[in-house]
Every structure is written in structure tokens, then in C-alpha cells.
Amino acid sequence: MKGTGLKSIHQAYMDFFGLKKRPFAITPDPEFYFESLSHKKALVHMEYAVTEKMGFAMVTGEVGTGKTLMARIFMEKMRPKINSALILHPILTERELLYSIVQDLGLRMDKKRPTKKELLDKISSFILSSAENGKRTVIIIDEAQDLKPNILESLRLISNLETGKEKLLDIILLGQPELEKKLSRYTLRQLNQRILVRTRLNPLQEEEIEAYLDMRIQKSGGEKFYDSSIIPLVYRYSKGIPRLINAVMERALIAAFVDDSKILKKRHLKLAHASLLGE
Ligand SMILES: Nc1ncnc2c1ncn2[C@@H]1O[C@H](COP(=O)(O)OP(=O)(O)OP(=O)(O)O)[C@@H](O)[C@H]1O
Ligand SMILES: [Mg+2]
Known part of the structure; x- marks a missing residue:
């Protein structure tokens, strides 16, 4: 984390996970459209x-x-x-x-x-x-x-x-x-x-979340970096609402990066959720 000011944290986790773009930015970018x-x-x-x-x-x-x-x-x-x-x-x-x-x-x-x-x-x-x-x-x-x-x-x-x-x-x-x-x-x-x-x-259904994540990661130039066991948690925290999925996933990516873990796991998601709630 040394030298990673707030501005470059996105770049830092992108480098760490081998991403060309932020997979979970919250702008409505048609390139990332997932057809639920x-x-x-x-x-x-x-x-x-x-x-x-x-x-x-x-x-x-x-x-x-x-x-x-x-x-x-x-x-x-x-x-x-x-x-x-x-x-x-x-x-x-x-x-x-x-x-x-x-x-x-x-x-x-x-x-x-x-x-x-x-x-x-x-x-x-x-x-x-x-x-x-x-x-x-x-x-x-x-x-x-x-x-x-x-x-x-x-x-x-x-x-x-x-x-x-x-x-x-x-x-x-x-x-x-x-x-x-x-x-x-x-x-x-x-x-x-x-x-x-x-x-x-409507929000995404739980069964659609994995494909949604995979599509966004792929469009960002990366490869799957999460453990599929996180899906029920992603759903529980976001209720399937895409903007909330993005918000919690980006925080979780940062948590995994800080943890020096190339795999995003449940504990990173829990930390992300707590931090979104201001805990
Ligand atoms: N089908 C989808 N595929 C990919 N990303 C999506 C999809 N639906 C929503 N998103 C993402 O979720 C986020 C929120 O989407 P958007 O801004 O279009 O929501 P909205 O309904 O207009 O929200 P608001 O009511 O606040 O205006 C954006 O990052 C958008 O890219
Ligand atoms: Mg809108």
C-alpha cells in the first residue's frame, strides 16, 4: 500500500489484478452492458x-x-x-x-x-x-x-x-x-x-450475478479473480441492484489488494460491505 494515495488506489488494484479498466466503476457505460x-x-x-x-x-x-x-x-x-x-x-x-x-x-x-x-x-x-x-x-x-x-x-x-x-x-x-x-x-x-x-x-436475479461479474471482468481485460462462494453474499449485500454490486465489488477488490490476495474471498466482501456501511 506504500505510496498509494487515494487517487491511485484504482490504478494500484488494477495493476495488481492485471486489469486495463475498472471493472466495477459506477458510470453507465454501454460497453459493460450485461443483458439480464x-x-x-x-x-x-x-x-x-x-x-x-x-x-x-x-x-x-x-x-x-x-x-x-x-x-x-x-x-x-x-x-x-x-x-x-x-x-x-x-x-x-x-x-x-x-x-x-x-x-x-x-x-x-x-x-x-x-x-x-x-x-x-x-x-x-x-x-x-x-x-x-x-x-x-x-x-x-x-x-x-x-x-x-x-x-x-x-x-x-x-x-x-x-x-x-x-x-x-x-x-x-x-x-x-x-x-x-x-x-x-x-x-x-x-x-x-x-x-x-x-x-x-428489475434487479438481477441471484443466478445472473456470476455472469454479470464475469462479463465486467472480461471487458476490463482481466481473468476471473474471485471465489464463486462469494456470490450469495454479493446478492445479499446488493439485492441484485447493479450499482450496489459494483460498489461492493470494487471495495472488495481493494480489500483483497490490501490483503495481498490475488483471489477475492468472502472475507474481503464482508470488509467491503462493512466499509460501505461506514463501520
Ligand atoms: N444490465 C446492466 N449491465 C451492466 N451494468 C449495468 C446494468 N444495469 C445497470 N448497470 C450498472 O449499474 C450502475 C447503475 O446504472 P444506472 O446509472 O443506469 O442506474 P439508474 O437506474 O439510472 O439509477 P438512478 O435511479 O440513480 O438514476 C452503472 O454502473 C451501470 O453501468
Ligand atoms: Mg439514472
Whole structure:
């Protein structure tokens, strides 16, 4: 541990275990995507919503189950077929919403401070010309549980854009389970009724954890360095929630490194869990 300041601890354990990348970083990096049963189902639902022109879809999931990652995976997969805007940051006003969509679609406004109407017109003409070129436009909103009811309602109004025959835009809302509750408000019933595709991201099942760990280790350029007997503990500590698996596994890796052990064992995991709890 000599000379390993906080900054280099990651590098130190990576060198020790022969890793090129951090296998358990908590950023939602599509390269590390593991297709669990539940994630696969969510992706199928998102694709279905767009290919069948369903207008609205909603993906809910507890904190850390992979919603932001799924937004990215979906966009990567669909990129050749759709034009999309991904709104990741919290939106406070309708103008902000329209502005973010314009920016993320890569559109340019002539004026510095366009009005709401100008923004909306810009979006509409883009959606129309995309449709003429055979590409649907999809707006993906992450952290949708934080949207104020009036913003949710304006999404419905934006989505109304259509030719005589069909709607031209799909909106996918991703959010924590509170989103469902928010949408069940009386004032949002019209929007709620329009969301015909709904899916829930679940934590990984215990049987999926080993494959999840192996995939991440392999993507990091390493070889299996843990004893399989840790799996039930990983599950117990994380309840299968990917972000918690990553957090406890990275701490456990550090514990094994400090212990000078090339094999990550139960005791390292227990230490990691205790340290995450601040013990
Ligand atoms: N199917 C998966 N395959 C690989 N990694 C995953 C998967 N699902 C989630 N993760 C990882 O778990 C972590 C949390 O994922 P993400 O940030 O997407 O969760 P979230 O549901 O958006 O959380 P929050 O509610 O806090 O926004 C990230 O490191 C992500 O890469
Ligand atoms: Mg997220």
C-alpha cells in the first residue's frame, strides 16, 4: 500500500489484478452492458414502442437498476433507424424542455433567445422532415419522476404532432417507481392513458450475478479473480441492484489488494460491505 494515495488506489488494484479498466466503476457505460432477462425485456419494449409507433412508453426501475444505461443502449442500437434526443438533466420549465430537445437533436436556432413558439416550430419541422426521410424521432427523458406535472403535460402536447395518418414522434420516459404514482394524478390522466407500453427494470436475479461479474471482468481485460462462494453474499449485500454490486465489488477488490490476495474471498466482501456501511 506504500505510496498509494487515494487517487491511485484504482490504478494500484488494477495493476495488481492485471486489469486495463475498472471493472466495477459506477458510470453507465454501454460497453459493460450485461443483458439480464429484465434488461432484455425492457429493451424489447422500448423498441416495440418505436417500431409500432405507440407514441409513449415508460420504463421504471428502482435507483441503480440501469435506467440511464438502458437509455444509452437503446439509442446506440436504434441510431441507424431513428433520430433521437436524450434528456438526462432535470428540466424545470417548458422552455428549458424545448431548448434541450432542440440542442440534443443537434438543431441550430438563428436567435439567441428564441421564444417557445420558435423552439416548438423548429422541433416540428425537424420531425416532419425526418419522417419524410423515413426516420422517426424519439425523445428519451431520463429522471422523469422529477418532472413537474405541467412539463409532463407539455410533453403530451408535443407528441400530438401528426400527419393525417399517424403520430410522428415517440417519447420514452424513464424514471423511478414514483413516476407511476405521479402519472396517476387526475390532472395527468390524459397523458397516463396514452402510455400504452410500460415496463419495469428489475434487479438481477441471484443466478445472473456470476455472469454479470464475469462479463465486467472480461471487458476490463482481466481473468476471473474471485471465489464463486462469494456470490450469495454479493446478492445479499446488493439485492441484485447493479450499482450496489459494483460498489461492493470494487471495495472488495481493494480489500483483497490490501490483503495481498490475488483471489477475492468472502472475507474481503464482508470488509467491503462493512466499509460501505461506514463501520
Ligand atoms: N444490465 C446492466 N449491465 C451492466 N451494468 C449495468 C446494468 N444495469 C445497470 N448497470 C450498472 O449499474 C450502475 C447503475 O446504472 P444506472 O446509472 O443506469 O442506474 P439508474 O437506474 O439510472 O439509477 P438512478 O435511479 O440513480 O438514476 C452503472 O454502473 C451501470 O453501468
Ligand atoms: Mg439514472
